[in-house]
Amino acid sequence: MKKPAVSAILFFYTMSNSTHSASIALDRKSPVPLYLQISNQLKDHILRGDIFVGKRLPSTRKLAQSLGLDRSTVLLAYSELYSDGLIAAHVGKGTVVVDASEVEKESFQAPASMRWDDFFASSNNSAFDTTIQKNNDWIHQKEIISLAGGDPAPDMVPAREIERIVTRLCRTDIYSLLRASSCQGLPPLREMLATDMIRGGSAVSPEEIVITAGSVQALSLLSRVLLDPGDVVVVEKPTFYGALQIFRAAQARIVDVPVDAEGMRIDALERILKVHKPKFVYTMPAFQNPSGAVLSLERKKALLNLAYRHQFGIIEEDPVSRLFFDREPAPSLKSLDKSAAVIHVSSISKTLFPGFRIGWIICTRLMAKRLATVRQYEDIHSNTLGQHVLLEFLRDGLYDRHLERIRSLLVRRRDAMIAALAEHCAPALSWNTPAGGFYIWCRLKSGLRSNEVVEELLHKKVATIPGTAFFVRPEEGADRLRLCYSYESEDKMRLGIRLLGQIARGLTARKKGKPDVREIDIKAIV
Amino acid sequence: MKKPAVSAILFFYTMSNSTHSASIALDRKSPVPLYLQISNQLKDHILRGDIFVGKRLPSTRKLAQSLGLDRSTVLLAYSELYSDGLIAAHVGKGTVVVDASEVEKESFQAPASMRWDDFFASSNNSAFDTTIQKNNDWIHQKEIISLAGGDPAPDMVPAREIERIVTRLCRTDIYSLLRASSCQGLPPLREMLATDMIRGGSAVSPEEIVITAGSVQALSLLSRVLLDPGDVVVVEKPTFYGALQIFRAAQARIVDVPVDAEGMRIDALERILKVHKPKFVYTMPAFQNPSGAVLSLERKKALLNLAYRHQFGIIEEDPVSRLFFDREPAPSLKSLDKSAAVIHVSSISKTLFPGFRIGWIICTRLMAKRLATVRQYEDIHSNTLGQHVLLEFLRDGLYDRHLERIRSLLVRRRDAMIAALAEHCAPALSWNTPAGGFYIWCRLKSGLRSNEVVEELLHKKVATIPGTAFFVRPEEGADRLRLCYSYESEDKMRLGIRLLGQIARGLTARKKGKPDVREIDIKAIV
Incomplete structure (x- = not known):
């Protein structure tokens, strides 16, 4: 049985020797959370003077009971009033309404709230897109x-398979799922991904793989390792807004190269290289986000040749090359690369699901070590359970199907x-x-x-x-x-x-x- | 039944018209992974000339069969040889041993490997501790x-409770566990943590909480939001090496204040404030890492007063205040703070387990928004499943026990x-x-x-x-x-x-x- 859409309580207060009542009405169907409904109505009462300074509010337990709610909801409501300086808790007196201008004067001198906005770093001022x-x-x-x-x-999500794997893993060895794990990523998962990549054509060692919290973190870690302010990065035009934001936050100088139906225009890139010396070119060669363009094999080879000649790196982001409708795109830049110029970034966020935050970087051993070092002071490692679940999914051979x-x-x-x-x-x-x-x-x-x-x-x-x-x-x-x-x-x-x-x-x-x-x-x- | 500790295969090759054999012996008890044992022995054979240039290696399937291994192990072994340029795959010819000096000369010009170490950013050169x-x-x-x-x-890990919760969640609504979630953190988990904090004494709104991937990420995000190169940060002496690394990577100027049995020496801090204008003081007031010191109530008040007078922030890291052996430490700085000067950082890594990578920041709404914006280009959000599991653990009232x-x-x-x-x-x-x-x-x-x-x-x-x-x-x-x-x-x-x-x-x-x-x-x- 559903709870009624509206419940109400009354509580009483005395003003100028006559008794009044203040009520709270809840709408359970409203998109406004219940705690905000309560705090908003209490605020109105306080600001209108229905509930005056010094008045004791009902205890959270009592109010929760009257409203038929969990106490935690009322606690949240009261916390809004605390935040606004409208109420205060006093030992022996309970929660009372206070004069907002009086709130600050308690046990020590407390000026107005810190002006944190004066403190914000200017370094990432250009990365405010939400x-x-x-x-x-x-x-x-x-x-x-x-x-x-x-x-x-x-x-699209293989819910039953994942449920089966999670249940199995929990039963077998749950401590392994909950403990700290390698900054570079779970070794058996790296071995599994290395195997998978060989199948796709390139030769990869587990030491050349870093597991990340999705491909956004992959790009973020790579920026940390590679970019100083002012370094040049080449991107496609148009390109993924997340990547733009990462390179902006790194204070890189971003130069763009137009994309047509065959992907990045290599002739345009060549002209740019006469002027700029980029650290790397960031490209999504397969079903580019947002244009859908697929970089042709010819252009891939031309891009690699330019990288070798001009000595820049290539970050190849490849979230969806296996989600093709007609035919598989040309081999990845990574698999064509003869000179370790390509850093390959991928994830399971599009092909399986994004909630585990799991992706990976394939790069040189040296860079993998550097990335793992940076990872230590970013978030230490990817959640262990998610890595084990992915490992089992791949081991069970479920991915291709x-x-x-x-x-x-x-x-x-x-x-x-x-x-x-x-x-x-x-x-x-x-x-x-x-x-x-x-x-x-x-x-x-x-x-x-x-x-x-x-x-x-x-x-x-x-x-x-x-x-x-x-x-x-x-x-x-x-x-x-x-x-x-x-x-x-x-x-x-x-x-x-x-x-x-x-x-x-x-x-x-x-x-x-x-x-x-x-x-x-x-x-x-x- | 255990597999034998050593298995061996032979394969044959012809050299100068006589037939020789090259063998591979595996030691399953060795700490060296099987794939490395294979690749090392193959390398030896190739370098000694037992297996000469142009010779075709057995297919991965065949070798795996002979050795009684998964094919993936052999694929990994071969990948090591690819990486070293000792073998190459040719359509119609299979995998053949090549002259390492010839490998690079294929479809396009390929110079020596990229010298990525010339590309590394100098910004985080001082954060190489591992x-x-x-x-x-x-x-x-x-x-x-x-x-x-x-x-x-x-x-110490509540394995059975977590198993029960995970299994229940998977059965009820697994899609919710696998999908993308809020950058600021799962709203019901933020509400739950807000309630929990009120119980501890301070008034917190869910809008003032940001869920992070552990407290290291919390400090890392705060650095991104607050620190420009050269900004002054005050830390305790001694202090947590992870924090030092984060502030070094942010190129902050780090000033330290000694700790004694009552925690940070406020008199020393006061002297420092005559010279420096820090953006914030980083402290771990309860059972400080590594000294075990507990900041006394007197000193907490003095620290807050200094923060108000000199207008600096306080980052209070509090992973273990609830893991006391005799009596609970003095109330948190956050709960004593009247002026939003304190940013509170905590996590479940010590009290529950570290593998989920879940922590949180309590700060002003404005800063929470800014942190969520930065989170977008760090790793987007904390893994969804872990947040749901923690929510249920708290909801079930299991935490205190x-x-x-x-x-x-x-x-x-x-x-x-x-x-x-x-x-x-x-x-x-x-x-x-x-x-x-x-x-x-x-x-x-x-x-x-x-x-x-x-x-x-x-x-x-x-x-x-x-x-x-x-x-x-x-x-x-x-x-x-x-x-x-x-x-x-x-x-x-x-x-x-x-x-x-x-x-x-x-x-x-x-x-x-x-x-x-x-x-x-x-x-x-x-």
């Missing part, structure tokens, strides 16, 4: 349709999104048809602005990523939009695209001075 | 007695180590008797050098941390040694201490020119 945070919050808001972050949908299954799920989703785009968004948008991976890269027509479209769409509870996030100079992505088809059900995806079409038409019409009449209310449909 | 790495490797080497890193012993249990285990171990020290190490060493936590802080007498003792002891397979690791100027710790009593069984701990005593006496005698006769062989005892 796209990743927002992505990760959107997928937990049920009312939002997320076409934003690249998360695998529930049906799993990849086959999700490839077929992904291609269906891609087709559904393309069909929806064709139905609802032409001709206001144009788009590519990616041959693998998670994303469709759109162009907005008729002067539509990416940020405007994304914002209006978010009001309709559909999340997408504006093109501006993918460029060194954001304005270059003003007519671009990235859509992700991996996460939502086909129904929700279609609805999201329909709303996108509606907004694009509406904005276009407004720009031309005429209103759009086809309004859709998401609540009526979801 | 103590943490070594600690984490030692505990996985069965032959080593580790009195080094602060790891909970198997009997667990703490009680491990307090009694720890105090017994402390007593055992103290007894062993008294028996075997007086008068060459003196030591404190900590009232909580994991460590004993020793002084070496008669001119014994810490690094020398630690090195000799490691030859006897006993790991400890030299005092030098805990000081801004390492030489100040030359007569100091940290011992950890949390990890090894009482028997092994006693043996380790006995060996320490023996080495101390031996070194003292050598210094005085006379040999020590009481030699102990660890293998005869363990």
Whole structure:
């Protein structure tokens, strides 16, 4: 049986010799957490003077009982009032309402709160984008349709297999899962990944592998090891916003090279090399994020030759090369490399699931040692349980079959999104048809602005990523939009695209001075 | 039934028209991994010319079969040979031995390997200590007695409770455990920790909490947010080597303040403040690592007053305040703070287990937002499963009882180590008797050098941390040694201490020119 949507309590207080009551009403269906509902209403009472200075609040236990809540919820509510300086705890007196201006004067001199914002380092002032945070919050808001972050949908995750492995591991030797482990990564997992890479063509030793907390940490550790402020880094245009943020935080000088259907334009890179001496080129050769481009074999060879001639490194990020729909992309740069110029970065976040935060770097032994040293003062090591679970998944030989299954799920989703785009968004948008991976890269027509479209769409509870996030100079992505088809059900995806079409038409019409009449209310449909 | 300790295969080759054989012998009991045994023997054969250039090696499948091994082991062995340029794979020809000088000449020009060491950033040149790495490797080497890193012993970990929780969570909603989650940390876990802190005395909102991958990451994120190169940081003398490494990597100017039995010397800090304007003071007030000192209530108030007057922050690291043996330490700085000057850092690595990498920061909302932003480009978020497991452990109300249990285990171990020290190490060493936590802080007498003792002891397979690791100027710790009593069984701990005593006496005698006769062989005892 469900608890009622609204519960209420009264408590009494005396003012000017007459008795009043202050009540709290809870709405269990509201998106506002219960503790905030309580603290907000108490604040109102206090600020209105319903509950005056010196008045004792009911004990958390009593209030919790009256409201039919856990005590912890009331504790949280009271903590909000403490934070705001509206109440204080006094031994023998309980929790009382105080004059906010009096709060600070207790056992020692306490000035106004520290002005921490004066303390913030200026070094990473240019890395304030919050796209990743927002992505990760959107997928937990049920009312939002997320076409934003690249998360695998529930049906893509091998839940039963993982459950079986976790249960088995817990039964066999749970202490091994909970204890500290190697900074460089669990040795048997590194051996397993080394084997796996050989199968893919290149020769790798476990000593050349570092397990990381996902590929973002891989790039972050590599930046720590390789970049001093002012060092030149070459990226693709467009490129993954997370990488841009990492290189910005490292205060690198970021130079970009355009991408076309065959991937990074090597002729453009060659011209850049006449002027710049980069430490490394960062590339995602297979189903590039966001463009979907696949770097051709010819260009891969040309890129390697440039690296050898000009002596720069290549960071090859490869999260999705095995998520192809037609044919496997050309061999990885790592497997073609004859001279240890390529650092290979990958993870299980796209192919299995992102929650364990597991990725890896393949590099020289020397660099692996340096990365493990830096890892000591970043977070010491990747969570041990997750590494064991991945090891067992690979050992059990489940990975290839799993990849086959999700490839077929992904291609269906891609087709559904393309069909929806064709139905609802032409001709206001144009788009590519990616041959693998998670994303469709759109162009907005008729002067539509990416940020405007994304914002209006978010009001309709559909999340997408504006093109501006993918460029060194954001304005270059003003007519671009990235859509992700991996996460939502086909129904929700279609609805999201329909709303996108509606907004694009509406904005276009407004720009031309005429209103759009086809309004859709998401609540009526979801 | 066990596999035989040695297996062997032969394969045949022809040289100068006569047939020879090359064999591989495996020792399954050797500490050298099987793949290395294979690759080393193959290398020998190749370098001796037993297997000549152009010769085709058996397929990995065939060799694996002959040796009775998994194919992956042979793949790893071959990968070593690839790496060394001794073999190459050719379509239609299989794996053949090549002239190492010829390897590079394939489809494109390939110069010698990239000289990556020329590329390393100079920014973190001063953070090359590898103590943490070594600690984490030692505990996985069965032959080593580790009195080094602060790891909970198997009997301290609540294995059955965790198993029950993990199994329950997997059954209920496994997808939730595997998916991406909030950069700031799982909201219900933050609410739970906020409640827990209120119980401890301070008022905290979930918005003021950031979940981290352990307290090392907490300090690392705070450094990113707060420190520009050259900023002043005050630390205790001695202090945790991990913190020193983090502040060194941030290129901070590190100033130290001595610690006595009541913790940080506030009078000394006051003198420093006449010269320096620190961004923050880093302190571990409860059972300080390594000294075991507990900052008194008087000094806590004095420290806060200084922070308010001089406007600096305080980072309070508190991993073990609840692991007290007699009485609980004075309230945390955080709970005494009236002005948001204190940033509180804690974790479950000491009280529960370190393998999940979970800790947290309590700070202002503004700073929590900033930290979550930085987290996006460090590793995005803490592993989701670990956060859920901790949440359930706290929700089930298991934490307090667990703490009680491990307090009694720890105090017994402390007593055992103290007894062993008294028996075997007086008068060459003196030591404190900590009232909580994991460590004993020793002084070496008669001119014994810490690094020398630690090195000799490691030859006897006993790991400890030299005092030098805990000081801004390492030489100040030359007569100091940290011992950890949390990890090894009482028997092994006693043996380790006995060996320490023996080495101390031996070194003292050598210094005085006379040999020590009481030699102990660890293998005869363990």
